[in-house]
Amino acid sequence: MSTIHVRTTVNGEPTEFLCEPAETLLDALRNRLGLTGTKEGCGTGDCGSCSVLLEGRLVPSCLVLAAEAIDREVLTVEGVAVGDALHPVQQAFLEQAALQCGICTPGLVVAAKSLLDRNTNPTEQEVRFWLAGNLCRCTGYDKIVRAVMDAAEVMRNETSEVRA
C-alpha cells in the first residue's frame, strides 16, 4: 500500500505529512506530528479523550482517517490557548480544580470550547449533554460542569465588555 500525502492545517499552521491509508487522525497527530496532547483512551469513539475539532466540528480523532484531514482545518488541545492567554475553559479548569489525573482534560477542554463557540449561555443540562461523550473517571463531573459554566460567564462578560 502506498502512503498518502496529506496537506492540512493544524492549529492554524499549514502542515504536511505522509500517512498509511488506514491510519487514524489520532495516530497521525500523536506519532507523526508529535501532538501527544490528544489522548487515546479507547480507540472506539466511546471516551472522548481524543476529541479534536475538524472544520469546527467536534469529532473523536480515533474514528477519523488521517487522510480525511486533507484541505481541512484541525484544532487540537495544543491550539486552544493563544500565546500565553489560556482559553477561559482552561483557566476555569485550573481555578475550579476540574481535573484530577488530567488524562481526559484535553478532550474535555476541546469539547467544552466547541460548546462555548456555539453557545456562551448554556444551561447545566446543556453542558452535561454536550460533554456526555467525554468520560472522566476521577471527578464525578461536578467541578467540570461548574468550570464550563464559569468559563461561559467569563466569555459572556468579555463579549459585553467589547460591546460596551
Add this chain to the structure above:
Amino acid sequence: MSAERTFEYIGTRPIRHDGLDKVTGRANYGADFTLPGMLHGHVLRSPHAHARIVSIDTSAAEATPGVKAVITGKDIPKTNAKLSLGEAAMELGPMGDNALAHDKALYEGHAVAAVAATSPEIAREAAEKIVVVYEVLKPVMTVDQALAPGATILHDDLVTKGKPLADAPKHTNVALRMELKRGDLEAGFAAADLIVERTFTTPMVHQGYIEPHACVARYGEDGQVLVWTTTQGHFIVRDASAGILGIDAAKVKVVPSEIGGGFGGKIPVYLEPLAIVLSRKAHRPVKMVMSRDDVFRASGPTSGTKVRMKIGAKKDGTLVAASASLYYEAGAYPGSPAGAGAMCVIAPYTIPNFMIEAYDIVVNRPKVAAYRAPGSPAAMFATESVIDEIAQKLGMDPIDLRLKNAAQEGDSAPYGPKYGPIGLKQVLEATKAHPHWKAPLGPNQGRGVACGFWFNAGLNSTATVSLSADGSATVVTGNPDIGGTRVAQAMMVSEELGIPVERVRPTVADTDSIGYNDLTGGSRVCYATGMAVIKAAQDARDQLCARAAKIWDVDPSCVAWERGRAIPLNGASDKEPLTVSALAAKMTATGGPIVGRGAVSAPMAGPGFATNICDIEVDKETGVSRVVRYTAIQDVGKAVHPSYVEGQMQGGAVQGIGWALNEEYIYDEAGHLENAGFLDYRMPVASDLPMIDTVLIEVANPLHPYGVRGVGEVPIVPPLAAVANAMAGATGVRFTDLPLSPPRVLKALSGA
C-alpha cells in the same frame, strides 16, 4: 495539638503546579514517550478462559520482516520471590505468570506470547502468526462453580491458607479462609427481637481509568534497564520487574509518567517485564501500550462477590449479633480483598457478638487488583442494606439506628485495635442535619442513606526539600500524583517555611532520584508522604535557624522560627529577623546548600468514615433510574486542599453509583467477556448525574501533625447501598444483586 493550630496555607485552594501542562496537553502520560530506534510490542492473548498450553510455534512470527524479538512464558523465569509492599505482600511468581503464561492460560486475554517489531501493525500481524496449541479446559467462572463438588481446579498445588474448615476438600479453588469473631453468636441472636438475613451479590467491575497501561523499556548491554511507565508505584515496578526477571533492582531505573487514573489498578506489573525482555532480545527500546479491550480483559478489575449477611437487633435498635460469610472472586491467582472485606464489614458498628468468615476463591477471570477501598464496598453494601431493612422494620429513622450503634473513640474495631478519635458520629449527625435529608421527594423517587468505612494506610515515604539562593524551594517525593497530591505537598512546605505556594515547586522523582516510596494507594500520599514532606521542611527550617545563629553569632538556642522568619530570642534580641530569602541568599557563606530530608514509616493511619444520601427516580415502565440528588459527607481529618478533597468524594461517589446502577463484567458460558469496551461497559457520563454535594467534617487525626487522614478511598464505599436503599424506597423492592440496571429493575417490578 494540631486542633489548636491556625494555618496560613493549609485549607486554602491554590492552583496546582501541574495544572497548566494538563489543560494545554503538554503533560506526558504513559503512551506519550518515544525513543530513537524504538520498537513496538504486541501481546498475543489466550482466546480461552481455561486451557493448557500444549505448544507454541513462533517461527512464522520470527520470520516476518520487521520483527526483532518474540517471547513466550519460557523467557520469564518462574520464581517464588515475594515483595512486601503496599497493602499486602505480593507473590512475584503469579505476577510473572500473569504477565506471560507459562503452562496454562487462566482467563480469556491471558498473555501467552509477545512480539516486538518496527511498527505496531507488523507486531500485531506477526503475533497473529504464532501458533498456539491449547488443550481447552472447563472454565470456572463464579464462586459457586468454584466451590461446587467436583469443580474444575485451577491450580493443582493450591492449598487453603488461613483457617480452612475441617471438612474442606484438599483439592480446592479456595486460596484463603479467614475468621473474625467476638462474643457469643448464638446467645446474641437469641436475644434479638428482629433478625434480618439476606444474600447479596456484586459483579466484577473495573476501575475504569481512562489511560490504558503503557510503558517503554530499554535494556542496555551492560544490564542497566530504564523503564518509563504509567504506574501508581514506580518503586514497585522496579522491585517487581527486577524480582520477576531475577535482575538486581539497583540496575533498574523506573521513571514515572503522569498517570491517567489508577484507583488501585496500576499497582501490579503487566507490560513492563515483557518490554524489558523484548528489549533485551532486540537490543532496542520497546514500547508497549494496551488497547482498551486488553485493559478490560487482562488488567486487574475487582472481585465479583457473594455475601451472606445476618444481623440481629433489639426493638430499640440496639444491634446485638451479626454473622457474615464473604465469598470473593480472586480471578486467576489468589489475592482477592476478601480479608479486607471481612475487616470492614461491620466496622462502623459496635456489635458485641459476631462471626465473620471470608473466602478468597480463584476463578477463570483476570487476577483482581486493588480498587479504591478494596473489599469494603461489596461488604458494606450487604451490611448497609440489612441495617436499612432493620430500621424500616423497626420503624426507626435509619440515621438514628446507625447513631445508636456507631463506633466511637475507645471502641474495639472488629479487626482488633481500639479506635482513636474517629468522626462517624459527627458524620451521621451532619447527615441528619443536612437539608437534603428532610427535603421532599417527587413522584417515583426514593431516598437512601448508607455509611462507609476504610482503614487508610500509612507505609513508607521519603521527601526532600531544597532551597534555592533566591528563597524559593523544591519538594521532591516518589509518589505519582493522581489527584492533586503535588500541590498539597507544596502547601505543606509553605506552611512550615512561610513561603508562598507559588514559590515551592513539587516534583515526583524517579527511582534513582529519591529514597524509597511505597505506592500511591491506601489513601496514604497526603497523609504519610505528607508527613515526610513536613519532616523534610522542618529539617530545612532547622538548618535555616542554625544559619541565622551563625550570622548573628549567637547560640542556636537563641533562634526560633516564626511565620517564615528566623527570629531572635533572649540573648540576641537586638538582631533583625531574617526571612527565608535573606537566609537562602547567604547559604554559600554560611555552610553550603540547605537540603531538608524526611523519611517516615507510618505503621498506622486514622480510619475514615463517610455517609451518602442518594435520591433516585425510577421510570417504572422502562426500569431506567436516575440519581437526581446526591450528598456525600465525610470525616476528612484536615482538608489540606479542600477542592481536591471534595473531588475525591465526588469522584468516589460517582464510581460507586456506576457500580450500583450499570457496571458489570458480562461473560458467556465459555468464559468470554462480552462487554470489553466503554460502549457496553457503561460508566457514568456527565448527563447521567446531578451535582454531587459535599460536606467535609474535620475530626483531627492525632497521628498526623496537621490532623490529616486519608480521604481517597472511603468515598466509594457508601454509594452501593445508598443507591440500593433509595431504590427500595422508590420501588418497594429490596434489591440484593447489583447492578440495578434497567432490565433487572423492570423484571423485579413486573414480578412484584
